[in-house]
Amino acid sequence: MKLLIRNLARTTSEIDLRAMFEGYGAVQSCTLVLDKKSGDSKGFGFIEMPKPGDAKAAMKSLNGKEIDGNKIRVKKAGPKATEIKSESENNREAGSKA
Numbered sequence: 001m002k003l004l005i006r007n008l009a010r011t012t013s014e015i016d017l018r019a020m021f022e023g024y025g026a027v028q029s030c031t032l033v034l035d036k037k038s039g040d041s042k043g044f045g046f047i048e049m050p051k052p053g054d055a056k057a058a059m060k061s062l063n064g065k066e067i068d069g070n071k072i073r074v075k076k077a078g079p080k081a082t083e084i085k086s087e088s089e090n091n092r093e094a095g096s097k098a
Helices: 014-022 050-061 081-097
Strands: 002-006 030-035 040-050 073-076
Touching: 002 050, 014 030, 014 040, 014 050, 050 073
Parallel strands: none
Antiparallel strands: 002 040, 002 073, 030 040
């Protein structure tokens, strides 16, 4: 299950983010979103956990928790914008063939 973590302190590193979630189970991937020009954190990231139960426990426990002076928000990540676009294109194509 992929989780979106928002309102992270700009000083929070990918290592810090991974460590926060590893206490709840295995972390498959961890990505801290960085500004392309400056390389600084944009204040949000993604965690992927293979076991949905572990992800839900982490989400419940960490959502609203104060980390490095910021109250973080943790929720299930939705599909990427590119996935939504391709899905709607496929639906249009299917409709036009009918």
